[in-house]
Amino acid sequence: MLKPLATTLLLSLCCASAQAGSTLRCGSQLISTNDLASEVLSKCGEPVSRDFLGYREVVDYYGFASEVPVEEWTYGPKNGMYYFLRLEGNRLIKIDSKRKN
Known part of the structure; x- marks a missing residue:
């Protein structure tokens, strides 16, 4: 009885810490994973650099494959930190x- 409870508690703590790393404050705004690129731009402004990394194949729920562009946007330095989106x-x-x- 105690072992499943401890496992559940441990998993929820792991998930909470993973969730904490998936947001970024831009001034008084907050961005999170799954936000649209336009939301990120409106809240954080233009990045220092935008690097096109290529394409990634994704398969949807119905089994159809398509390619999506992959980019890395860099912001900073902000208090000595660089942020890579x-x-x-x-x-x-x-x-x-x-x-x-």
Whole structure:
């Protein structure tokens, strides 16, 4: 009885910490994964750089495959940090950060 409860608690803590890394504050605005590229631009402004990384194949619910563009947008430095936003098919899918060297 106690073991399933402990496992559930541990999993929810892991998920909560993963969720915390999927948002970024831009001034008084907040962006999150799954936001549209236009939302990111309106809230954060133009990035320092936009790198086109190529295309990624995605398969939809019905089994149809299509290619979507993959980009990485860089913001910063902000308090010594750079922020790297990965967009696939016009959606924000990942937010990473790295301290300036």
